[in-house]
Amino acid sequence: MVELETDSVDLETERLKLRVLRADDEDDIVNFMAERGVTEFLLFFTYPIQRQQVHAWLENVLAAPLGHCIYWSIVDPKINKTIGIISLTRDQYHRKGEIGYWLAKEYWGRGLMTEVVWRVIQYCFDTLRLHRLELTHMVANKASQRVAEKVGFQLEGCWREGHWKEGRFLDVKIYGMLDVDYVRTKKHFAAAKAAEVAQSS
Numbered sequence: 001m002v003e004l005e006t007d008s009v010d011l012e013t014e015r016l017k018l019r020v021l022r023a024d025d026e027d028d029i030v031n032f033m034a035e036r037g038v039t040e041f042l043l044f045f046t047y048p049i050q051r052q053q054v055h056a057w058l059e060n061v062l063a064a065p066l067g068h069c070i071y072w073s074i075v076d077p078k079i080n081k082t083i084g085i086i087s088l089t090r091d092q093y094h095r096k097g098e099i100g101y102w103l104a105k106e107y108w109g110r111g112l113m114t115e116v117v118w119r120v121i122q123y124c125f126d127t128l129r130l131h132r133l134e135l136t137h138m139v140a141n142k143a144s145q146r147v148a149e150k151v152g153f154q155l156e157g158c159w160r161e162g163h164w165k166e167g168r169f170l171d172v173k174i175y176g177m178l179d180v181d182y183v184r185t186k187k188h189f190a191a192a193k194a195a196e197v198a199q200s201s
């Protein structure tokens with residue numbers, strides 16, 4: 001199985017680059033996370049965001065052992081700035097991983113996170129040969145729910161009051177995707193793309 005090497009897993013999508021997170025991404029992250037709404041459904045951040053929160057989080061994730069966690073900066077190649085984060089936490093023994101993500105508000109609603117999550121899913125199954133992926137979101141987070149649905153995650157249940165966020169326990173939806181689900185979704189996407197091409201020609 002491929003190991004998670006932090007210097008060898010930069011990825012690309014049609015519109016964006018995924019570059020392994022670095023300490024010098026801090027300014028960009030502080031800037032885009034300052035916007036109200038970005039932190040609403042994130043566990044480790046509160047609004048208004050303080051540089052110290054981001055700094056401590058960055059120090060922590062950059063110190064995580066290789067092979068366990070990888071964090072990518074989502075980079076807009078037109079301006080060469082970090083506009084979001086996507087993470088993969090891997091459990092090697094069970095050949096599974098968990099994906100988490102967030103994006104600068106000005107980029108929401110253009111299908112970008114769906115594109116990014118799908119690229120990381122491809123990496124997880126095609127390259128890392130994982131067996132299973134997991135994703136969770138707070139029940140009120142409808143945008144994240146749609147992203148999970150669009151890339152083919154299956155709803156597996158709900159943790160009642162599973163997360164503590166800013167003074168309240170919140171219900172959390174949990175999703176899973178097996179390698180066989182991935183193959184099915186990939187075929188479905190390929191067929192949809194072929195139909196689109198046929199229609200436009």
Ligand SMILES: CC(C)(COP(=O)(O)OP(=O)(O)OC[C@H]1O[C@@H](n2cnc3c(N)ncnc32)[C@H](O)[C@@H]1OP(=O)(O)O)[C@@H](O)C(=O)NCCC(=O)NCCS
Pocket residue numbers: 037038039040041042101102103104107108109110111112113114115136137138141142143144146147
């Ligand atoms: C969740 C998030 C990453 C989505 O990014 P994005 O690039 O806007 O996502 P996409 O454009 O690929 O897809 C979003 C989908 O949610 C839908 N959506 C957005 N807000 C919605 C709402 N309030 N109710 C229902 N659907 C909603 C969009 O219409 C779109 O679906 P569609 O393509 O079927 O129209 C972004 O909103 C974000 O960063 N939020 C704050 C951080 C966060 O919540 N992270 C996830 C933690 S689990």
